[in-house]
Amino acid sequence: MISRLSLPNAVKGLPLPSWLGDVASVWLAPILVLAALVAAPLLLSDFRVALLGKFLTFAILAMSLNLIWGYAGMLSLGHGVFFGLGGYAMAMFLKLESAGGKLPDFMFWSGLTELPFFWAPFQYAWIAIPMTFVVPAALAGGLGYLVFRSRITGVYFALITQALALIVSILFIGQQPYTGGTNGITNYTTIFGFAINSPTTQIVLYYATLATLALTYLLCAWLIASRFGRLLVAMRDDENRVRFSGYNPAALKTIVFALSAGIAGVAGALFTPQVGIISPTMMGIVPSIEIAIWVAVGGRGVLLGAIVGAILVNGAKSGLSESFPAIWQYFLGLLFIGAVLVFPSGIMGLLRGEGWRRPEWLAADRLPGFAARVLPGVKR
C-alpha cells in the first residue's frame, strides 16, 4: 500500500479481471513513465535529451534519498556528497583515459610530477566503476554506524549530514592538486574510446541512465515489499518498538543508509560523463537540500514520486531560470513549503486522489508543532 502507486480510480473503472487490475494499479504508472522516457530522445532535440539525461541521474539520486527518508524516516541533507563522490570516482577514470598515460592537466598546473597513489587504480574501469558505489557506501556506512549507535536521530541526523556536506566540499576545494579544487575535474575527451561529446555517445549514456533508473526502481520496489522494507517503515513509525522487538536499529539503519549512498554514487557516476564536469558545487549544502525538495514535491514514501519530483522540479528550474533567473529561488522555496504543508504526499498524493489538506497549524492552536511540520518525517 505505501510502496505502491495506485491509480485506483482510473483502473477500477475499467472492466478488467481483478488480478490484472492489481497488476495494473501497481505497474501502470511506472510503465507509462518508462515508455515516455524511452520515447523522449525521438521527440526532443539533442540539447533537451542531454538535459533530460541529467535529470534522470537526479531521479536516481532522489530515489536513493526517498528510500531512507520516505520509508525509514531518516532525512539526509548530505546526499550531494555521495552523489559527488560517485561522480568524482567516474571523473578520475575519464580524466585518466583522456590523459592517455600522461599526468592530468590540473595536476601538472598545480605542480605535481607524479600521479598520486590513490589515483592509479582508477585508470581501470573494473575498479573505478564499482568504486562509484563502494566509496560513498563505505563513507555512509562508517558515519552512519557511529551516528546511529549513539542514537542520533531526526533533526540531529539531518544536521550532521549537512555538516558532512560542508566539510567534504571544503576539503575538495582545498585539495587542488588531487581534486582539481573549485573547478573540479573536467575536459574529458573519450569514454571507453568513444568521443564523449558525440551525439551517439550521449544517446547511449542517456539509455544507460534510463536502464539504471529502471533497475534502481525495481531494486527499491523489491526491497520495500520485503520484510526488510516493512522494518524500515516500522523504524519510521516507532524506532523504540523496533529495538524492543529484538532488532538493532543501528545496524538496520547503517545498512540502508550505506545502500542509499551507494545508489546516489552511481547516479553521480552517470552524471559526470553526460554533463562533462564534476565539481565541489555539487557536494555543497544547497544541492543537498534541493534533493530533499525534489522528493517532497514528488511524494515522499512513493517510489515513483522521487522520479517525478526530480524531473519536474528540474524541468521547471531550467525553464524558469532561463526566463526569470531571479524568481526561481523564491519559486523553489514556495514549492517546498507548499509540498510540505499543503500536499504532504506531493504530486503523487494528488494524483492518487489524496487531495490537499488544510495545514494543521492554521486549523487550530498548533503553532508549536510548526517546526515539526517544516521537516515532515523528522521525529521529535
Place this chain on the structure above:
Amino acid sequence: MIGRRARQIFQTPASHAANGAGLGAADDKTILSVEKLTISFDGFTVLNELDFSMKYGEMRFLIGPNGAGKTTLIDSITGKSKPDRGRIVFDGGTDLTRQQEHRLVRLGIGRKFQTPSIFGSLTVYQNLEVALGFRNRITSLFGGIRSRESDRIMATLEEVALVDRASEVAGSLSHGEKQWLEIGMLLVQEPKLLLMDEPVAGMTRREREKTGELLQSIGSTRSVLVVEHDMEFVRRFAQTVTVLHLGKVLSEGDMETVQRDPEVVRAYLGHGASGNRTVAESSQPRRGTAAGV
C-alpha cells in the same frame, strides 16, 4: 471468551518448549532475581537497594504510588536504564544490567509500554510479522514469510481477538485494540518473561475485563509482571502483589494481606493527601502520566 480460546492455543507444543526449560529445573525456580538494585537520576535515588524476585510461570502485580519507581524497575530489567549498583539475574545466570535492549529481547524478555507502542502505518498483520522476524538472520528478511510463521501470526491474532482487523492499518485501531496488538506483538515472540506497564490504562470497563482474561491465560503458561494502578482490576486478577514505595519493596503477598498492611496504608495515604488515589480507591483507570511512560 478470549481467555478460553487463548488457553487452547497455548496448549501447542511450541509454547511449552519455550517455557519448559525453566519449569523442568526443580532446583532453580527463580526466573528473575533483582539484587540490591540502585538507580538514581541526578542524585535522586529512585530505586534504593531493591530486592525483588519472581518464579517461573508466576503472574505478579506491581503497585505503588506515583513515582514509586515501578516504571524505572521495568526500564532496568529491559536495559533502558543502567543501574548504579546491583544485579538483575535472569533465567538462571545472565546478568541483565550490562546488555543492550535488543539482546534482552532475544533472551526472552518482552515489554509492553504504558502508551501503545505499535507501527501505525503497517497493517495489524505486518506488525506481528515484524515482531516475529526478530530471530531471523538479516538475509532471510529479504525472502518471503514461511507458512509456519504465518500460522503463528494467525494464532496470535486469534488470541488477542484481532483476526478481523488483520489487514487494517494499525494506526486506525481503537486505543484498546492498539494495546492488544502490542500484547500480540509480544506473544508472537514467545517470551519467557513479559513485563506490562499499565496494560489497561485508558481502556473501557469492557476492554479491561477482556484484557484481564487475556492476561490470566498468558500468565497460566509464562511469567508475567504487571504494573497497575487500577485497584479494582488488581483485586480481580492478582494473586500475588508487590507494593513498591520510594524505591523499595514495602509489602508483598495476596491483595488482602497487602491492603491491610499498615505501612501500605500509610504510604498511600501520604500520597492521597496530595491528590492521588488510595489503595482502597477503585475503578476509574488513572490517566497516564508523562513520568510513567
